[in-house]
Amino acid sequence: MKRNLITLAVAMFAFNVTAGSDPHWGYSGKTGPQNWYNLSEANASCEGQNQSPIDLSGFVESTLSAIDFSYQAQGHEIINNGHTVQVNFETGSQIKLDQHQFNLVQYHFHSPSENHINGKSYPLEVHMVHADADGALAVVAVMFDEGAENEGLAKAWASLPKHAGDKHSLSTPVSAFDLLPKSQDYYRFNGSLTTPPCSEGVRWLVMKQPLTASKAQISSFQSTLHEPNNRPIQPLNARVVMQ
Ligand SMILES: [Zn+2]
Structure with missing residues (x-):
């Protein structure tokens, strides 16, 4: 049941653009984050104990195995869904984690960053959203500092859709590989959409x-x-951040 809900959430995330800007939630006022749990019974998890984003700190030393990235240039369309700008991917890009496969569905952006690292907020964060065959999710997040232009972003954002509901095809498909840092060391924790x-x-x-x-x-x-x-x-509660 929970898996089905998550699958549904990913589907909504990927496709809600067809309805344009979702009027039911936002980032300020009565429909802002403090009230998300109240806007729909479906949002009960917004009051959960394992929510994202977090301030990543107090790291627990662990033996995290390398993420096996296998990304292709299959990002084929870019969408402004009123909440973010998102690039949707054809199937064929994936990561291997915990000995099974998660397929890249889409990546999208937040500004400023949602997660903090050791108390630091960044001006931009990308979330690469992956789903396995059962609908379980893995999100790879990358922070951006202000500095040199990013070529991967320049490709994906060549024609930023300006209005909620706008969708453009990408004439040259993009790879999420262009938005990965050279070093793929990472922090890991359990969280939420x-x-x-x-x-x-x-x-x-x-x-x-x-x-x-x-x-x-x-x-x-x-x-x-x-x-x-x-x-x-969001509060860390009983969770730890591994590195
Ligand atoms: Zn996100």
Whole structure:
């Protein structure tokens, strides 16, 4: 049942653009994060004990095995769904983790970053959302500092869809590999979707090494969304962050 809900959440996440901007939740006011749990019975998890994002700190030393990335240039369309800008992928890009396969469904962005590392917020964060055959999710997150222009972003954002509901085909398909740092050391914790319905049981893999994006790239994303799209930091509770 829980798996089905998560699958549904991913499907909604990927396809809610067809309905344009979802009017039922946002990042401020009465439909903001403090009230998400109240907006729908489906959002009960937003009050859960294992929510994302978090401030990653107090790391527990562990023997995390390398994530086996196998990414192809299969990002074929870019969508402004009113909450973020998202690139959707054809099947064929995947990671191997915990000895099974998670397929890359989409990546999308938050500005400022949702997760913090040792108390530090970044101006931009990408979430690469993967699902296994049962609908369980693994999200690879990468932080961006302001600095040199990022070529991967330049490719994907060549035609940023300006209005909620806008969708463009990418004339040259993009690979999520372009948004991975050279070092693939990462932090790991258990968390949730950072948007309603806030479903838990999500494997979070946050790359330690940040990338850079230019000031112009960051501000073009911010001006497209009109408002910050970061959920506030959630309590860690009984969880640990492994490294
Ligand atoms: Zn996200």
